[in-house]
Amino acid sequence: MGVLFSAPAPLSPMxxxxxxxxxxEPQISVPQDPPLVVPVQADEQADIDISGDAFDFVRSIRVYHIQFxxxxxxxxDCNRYDSTRLGSYGVQGDYRWTRSSVADVPPVSQLPEPVHCRSISYRSVxxxxxxxxxNYGFEEVRY
Structure with missing residues (x-):
């Protein structure tokens, strides 16, 4: 989301x-303190007010679960199966899934164009x- 991480250079094999x-001495990590317990929200929204324009980047996130x-x-006969779903964030960070279709998936996706009736089986997020x-960004993982 516009953030840069600079990792240290990896050591060579030698x-x-x-x-x-x-x-x-061996470097073994043994926790000394009990693990930190983080409370989880039950109402599925942000715990601060994110309705302002500064948080539009949160609402811009779209997650397509593509099964076509x-x-x-x-x-x-051409048999098609499309159970694509769209996940998105609301005004206060609430997340929801809605029905969608491959026609709604952005063209930068690797989803093949379903022309004619050639055999296609495609699953991805x-x-x-x-x-x-x-700035626009995207990522796709096939499975």
């Missing part, structure tokens, strides 16, 4: 071997958004 071979297939049967500066 540097990693040297570090492991000559380390004076089509094939031609022996009689020459496609997320798109606009960051706080209005």
């Amino acid at each position: 540097e990693r071997l040297y570090d492991i071979a000559f380390r004076t 297939s089509q094939h031609e049967n022996r009689d020459g 496609f997320v798109d958004w606009r960051d706080h500066e209005g």
